[in-house]
Amino acid sequence: LDAFAGAEAPIEQRLRDAAADVVVTTIDNLDDAAIFFRSMHHLSPEKNKQVRVERRRYHERFRALIEEGQRSGVFSTATPADLVVDYH
Structure with missing residues (x-):
């Protein structure tokens, strides 16, 4: 996502x-x-937190x-x- 977001294009x-790309x-x-996604609930609390942080970063970049x-x-x-990105 960062490569597309930072590109020199309109x-x-x-x-x-x-x-x-998504x-x-x-x-x-x-x-x-x-x-x-079916197994995500089996992640350790720390790994789950890492996934949530990365998903949030992605959401914020898209927003x-x-x-x-x-x-x-x-x-x-x-x-x-926020609503537009919520469906992405």
């Missing part, structure tokens, strides 16, 4: 590329992802892309960035 292209990598790793587009007028502000 915000709409960076967001599109980042979202497409879809492609999810499909490419679907079996592993399914196993992970920052939406907010950048909203500030620049490229994306509508009708839906808050």
Whole structure:
């Protein structure tokens, strides 16, 4: 995500590329992802905390892309960035 977010491209292209990468990598790793999410409750408290921190960082980085587009007028502000990212 950081590579797409930090690229020298318009915000709409960076967001599109980042979202497409999520879809492609999810499909490419679907079996592993399914196993992970089904087994996540077995993680130690420390490992669970690490996963939550990384997921939060990812969420915040994606939200920052939406907010950048909203500030620049490229994306509508009708839906808050947090809500947009919540479904991603």
